[in-house]
Amino acid sequence: MRKLVVVAALGLLITGMSIAGAQTKAPVGQQFCKGVNITFFPGGPEGGPFASTVYRGAKAAQDLTGASVTYVWSNWIPSTMVAQFKNAVARQPDGIAVMGHPGDAALDPLIADAEKAGIIVTSQNTTLPKAEAEYKAAGFGYVGQELYQSGVMVWGLLSQGTRGQRTAGAVDTLKKMGMQVDYIEISDAVNSDPSQGTSVIGGYIAAHPDVKLIVVDHGALTATIPTYLQAAGVKPGQITMAGFDMTPATVSGIKDGYISVVLDQQPWLQGFLPIMQICLSKQYGFSGLHIDTGGALVTKDNIDKIASLVDQGIR
Numbered sequence: 001m002r003k004l005v006v007v008a009a010l011g012l013l014i015t016g017m018s019i020a021g022a023q024t025k026a027p028v029g030q031q032f033c034k035g036v037n038i039t040f041f042p043g044g045p046e047g048g049p050f051a052s053t054v055y056r057g058a059k060a061a062q063d064l065t066g067a068s069v070t071y072v073w074s075n076w077i078p079s080t081m082v083a084q085f086k087n088a089v090a091r092q093p094d095g096i097a098v099m100g101h102p103g104d105a106a107l108d109p110l111i112a113d114a115e116k117a118g119i120i121v122t123s124q125n126t127t128l129p130k131a132e133a134e135y136k137a138a139g140f141g142y143v144g145q146e147l148y149q150s151g152v153m154v155w156g157l158l159s160q161g162t163r164g165q166r167t168a169g170a171v172d173t174l175k176k177m178g179m180q181v182d183y184i185e186i187s188d189a190v191n192s193d194p195s196q197g198t199s200v201i202g203g204y205i206a207a208h209p210d211v212k213l214i215v216v217d218h219g220a221l222t223a224t225i226p227t228y229l230q231a232a233g234v235k236p237g238q239i240t241m242a243g244f245d246m247t248p249a250t251v252s253g254i255k256d257g258y259i260s261v262v263l264d265q266q267p268w269l270q271g272f273l274p275i276m277q278i279c280l281s282k283q284y285g286f287s288g289l290h291i292d293t294g295g296a297l298v299t300k301d302n303i304d305k306i307a308s309l310v311d312q313g314i315r
Contacts, residue, residue: 031066033279036095038062038069039088040275041081043099043125045192046073049247050219050267054124056313057271058097065279075192078102082110089114095139095278100126107131111140122277122288124270132288139281141288143273145265145295167217174213182208186218194224201228211239219245219267226258246298246310254303264306266293268314 040058044051055071062069072088074080078101088096089110096114098107100123111131114121120139123132132140167183174181184204190197205211216222222243229239236257243250246264253259273291280286298306309315 030064033283034066036065036067036279036282037093038067038095038097038275038278039072039091039093040069040097040271041072041074041084041099041124042271043074043076043101044220045075048220049223049249050245053245053247053267053313053315054271057268057273058275059271060268061272061275061279065275067275067279069275074099076101077188077192078106082106085110089117089119092117093119094282095120095122097122097124097274097278099124100128100142104128104130108134111135120278120281122274122281124274125267132290136288139278139286139288141274141277141290143270143277143289143291144293146292170215170217179213186221190221191218194218194220195227197221197224198228198231202232205232205234205239213240213242215242217244219243219247222259222262223247223249223253225250226253226256229258246306246315248311251303251307251310254298254300257300260299262298263295264298264315265295266315269293 042051042055042058046052051073058069058071061067070088070091070093072084074084081099082102085096085098085107096119098121100107107128108131111121111128115135115138121131121135122139122141122143124142125144127142127144132142134140171181171183182204184200186197190200201214204214216225222245225241225243226249229236229241237260240260241258242261242263243259244263244265245267246262250259250262254262269291270293273289273293277286277289281288306315
């Protein structure tokens, strides 16, 4: 009996009838998502180092699939993302790929509206666990790191819901190691414009000349570490500096000794894979995929292996 059910289901698929809310399309290949409209959130300011890498990944998926994609830039401000998401729902695209920084409490009512309207929603960079559990069968997935486990930062974003889990992991881990941890919240101004963080680092170092380790939970701020230290009169290697995400400036910082270690969460994938997720769900009825983009530790010893890819905006 079970074999007959399977055969019958396959027969429906072959003849083009609807299964799991999707109509059978042409085989997956180039331009298989043509005609599908997607709104995509790269997260940060247009031209910002991390958001630009995410954008390049999304653009590659757009070019491959033929989807029509509208990009929405948010300057990493959660309240801005919420307002932009509401506007995106009103425009009725086929799918929305959103940064999860505002958290479930802020986004879930809007996601519910989107799902009721038949809009596929998925998230990148920061999880929305409640929404993902609720709408996984409808194509809601996640592409990014498991933030708590990877955390080693103390200048971070604890206030930003699940986005703050990486910072929380940092603080908890360092405290368990017996270290005295000072936490500083990244302000909205610095979040949007890393150059405004120079006085924060300089002021902290001046007040704590015995500091041994500074860890930064922000890709664009990590890229600015050499500038921060030079302004504070700190020599390469004098303070161990750790951060996230690769940019050409970060590569130079590692090679010059200002940055000791960087965890690369491969943001290009956080652009490419959500577009693919929505296209596959829209065209073939696939459920949401939860994808950990991993975290390679990059130091002076292995930076040369990926430096050229960073210059191309892929790593």
